[in-house]
Amino acid sequence: MSDESPPLVYEGLVYEGLHPVPQPKSAFSEISEAMSEAVNRVHSAIEAGRKPGRPLSILSNIAREAPLGSLLVAFLLGVAVARRRSVRGR
Secondary structure (H helix, E strand, O other): OOOOOOOOOOOOOOEEEEEEEOOOHHHHHHHHHHHHHHHHHHHHHHHHHOOOOOOOHHHHHHHHOOOHHHHHHHHHHHHHHHHHHHHHHO
């Protein structure tokens, strides 16, 4: 009989020590994981901003009460940003 015990098998993988060799991930799976983490962070930030008294809640209330005024302000803000970028690009 041998003093060594056989390696443990966990879900088809052989476990031979404290730190098993990490399996290489494909580039697609790494990008997919990074994108899902980013989406989760953005989603949680939006949900936090929609709570009463927060900026997104205030903006949605203003847009609901005065949609044409909000549209005008958004248009003028867009024109100002576009002009600033076109001046900077020259």
